[in-house]
Amino acid sequence: MRQLDVHNAFLNGHLAETVYMKQPPGYEDPTHPDHVCHLQRSLYGLKQAPRAWFKRLHDFLISAGFLSSKTDVSLFHYSAGTSRVYLLVYVDDIIMMGNDSVLISQLLQRLSTTFKIRDLGAPSFFLGIETLEVQSGLLLSQQRYMKDILNRAGMLDCKPLATPAAVTQLVTPSDEPFDNPTQYRRLVGALQYLTITRPDLSFSVNRLCQFMHSPTSDHGGLLKRVLRYVKGTISYGLRLSASASTTIHGFSDSDWAGCPVDRKSTSGYAVFLGDNLISWLSRKQRTVARSSIEAEYKALADVSAEVTWVVSLLRELGLHSGEPSTLWCDNLGATYLCANPVFHARTKHVEIDFHFVRDKVASGDLVVNFVSTKDQLADIFTKPLPGPRFAALRDKLNIVAHHS
Template sequence: MQTRSKSGIFKPKVSYTTQVDYNLTEPTSYTTASKHPQWCTVMNEEFQALQKQGTWTLVPQPPSKNIVGYKWVYKLKYNSDGTIARHKARLVAKGFHQQYGVDFDETFSPIVKPPTVRLILSIAVSLNWSLRQLDVKKCILAWDTQIRAPRAWFESFTSQLLRLGFIASTADSSLFIYKHEKIIAYLLLYVDDIVLTNNTPSYLDHLITQLPIVFDLKDLGLLHYFLGLQVTRSSTRLNLNQAKYAHNLLKKHNMLDSKPAKSPSCPNTRLSLHEGDPLPDPHGYRSLVGALHYLTFTRPDISFSVYQVCQYMSTPTAIHLAVAKRILRCIKGTLHHGIAFTPSPIQLSAYTDANWAGDPDDRRSTSGYLVYLGSNPITWSAKKQPTISRSSTKSEYRVLAIASAELCWIHTLLKDLGIYLSHTPILWCDNVSTLVIASNPVFHARTKHIEVDFHFVRDRVLRKDLIVKFVSTIDQLVDIFTKSTHSSLSRSSTQSHGLCPCD
């Protein structure tokens, strides 16, 4: 058989290549990045900074020692409107080549808690303090054989703040407080992102000029975009939302053109472990649910729905995925919703509720609470209780104890900040039996089934550390944290009480 190849005839292959603009795309290798001036510039800045900080020392290879490799990692940083803010390059060690206990010990770097962030923002608004933002350009320090870079960075930065007169909060190790005469300043640290607020603008300017002497910092001006949170401030309020984060999440899961839903979940529905066909690849479900969980930072209205889908991460089904996508459809219609902080008296209050035996699989109850500082929501939770409650009173009393512990922690945090409450914190509950147990100092045999450690609620009531009061079911604000509610009730519970105002 005569063929073209035997006759020496070859048809040229036509190939099609896509031209990628690496000014707008993150390169995946050094070979690609080295061909573009923008990435070469930031790589050179990174290398010079590492040499300046004495990150390494060249020595002969020790015998029988593990050599840790390195690679370049590239990242584009965006503004809140989606435009590119800057290019970043990091020279990172291949930590997966290390062995715990041989090459390293502690790796954990403390980060500020979300309730602490919301608390500081609320206080700054109530006291009319300015909020400034700093970014650490290089946070890799000299290598320590006992501590890896993130931990070393946190300890080094903490030591410098202590020299400047700051003290670390006992309630949150990533919150630092400065007090001298009439000057008060608070500093929040989340890895290499810093938020500053104080009552004396001149001292704030002085501090911002002092910190770069030790660390390579960049002053980003007034707080506007922090940890994916978009911050807008007016003379009367501070709005906090995650519109850009939510938009990217919708785009990632191809939901930008989906029909908006009126509520994050169907009313009076309960998910079960055994409903629906198992997903062939649960990775996408886990990624979606994990991303939704971070969105609850400014969206308390979706907390219960996200808590529900979080329970099925190990073996998700098609029904669970449909519920998770309904949450995305709800977000699509409320993209710019978030929370708003307004000036208000600094006093604590909390609402608690429980959905007794609400889980159809194990009959555990769901706890829900919401804590306010003045009129501003600070922390909230929707979570399944760890054990089964034999009565609704027990489930209600359990969540009352959980909320009491959260109030105690916030009270300690306020004391660290030098803020003392003029009124006793109030716990609002809609269960009469629970109120009787919390207020009555006489122990009855019928309450023996309630664990002893939860009786600290009653002790604190007797010590006047908190007050427990009754709230009617109509005025209960935390129904949206314990059960699926109708769309009209959900909107009333969020918008009327300032949980999820429009942009």
């Protein structure tokens, strides 16, 4: 794996549109002070600059033999015999990885002939995420980012807690507004980015996000609890390890009518590639479910869409095992509904787009199985849990502490 950085990336883009610019201060033509510049290349500050830069990079990579992924436009892949190289772009930050170090060096040399590129070596700090080597693989950590959030909140020395949400405390609207709503929005927005490596925070952060427009003092208390949990788990991150299996399996769960305000349900899912957690979600459903079966069925539709996307990406990269993906649900009624439309009378009101799960099951792309609630890993994404249960599920999601 190599981390690359492009110097002055936006200056590399060629403009497709006609753009004029005032003469820059200090470089005016004294004989023609009213003339303007006709831009040939993009500049920082132009709305077209990001698109022009990406098009320039895209065209170069295609000419160098890379293929652009149709599933994820920021991903490029290169094949030569048994050698594979993958290149992932985020603006001017690039991760390059593959199984042939000679080929990577050759491609990097070609890239350097066109763009001014700095090779930062093995990824250590990418987009605020640290890559730490542990005995069984890699640990993705945002420890510096967590310290920054706690510092912004003035809670660097707060007392830590074992869970981010209390089991007994319901979120109900109160009349007393939070004294600093801007600070609330800043901190909750920062916590959203933290869920990239901390799936265990997904449910609590999702709940806080629902009150951004007018937070109350109660919501401020919930935010402080999450920050106290972050303080106690500041060394935790997401572990990725070598896995013998490449099969995809997902856990889907729903908390029926869990919100006391609008009685909507919360969906949650966790998708694994072999032993590694690669995708997760905690989100309130758009409509009110009339039964627990309907709420679970909607959650199954969410995870089915995600698994379909993951499978299409792996197929494109030639990494899919070809085996059907397995979904685990702890509601028997919902698992029956996926395979057999016998509940038609009870599901007339369910939106049509949820029923695509049946087509996936019928075609053999998905297998939906029942799992007991005790073994349901997605339980952590749908409701507050007691400490021991929360810690057990957190461990099974590969969220572990790094001991330096």
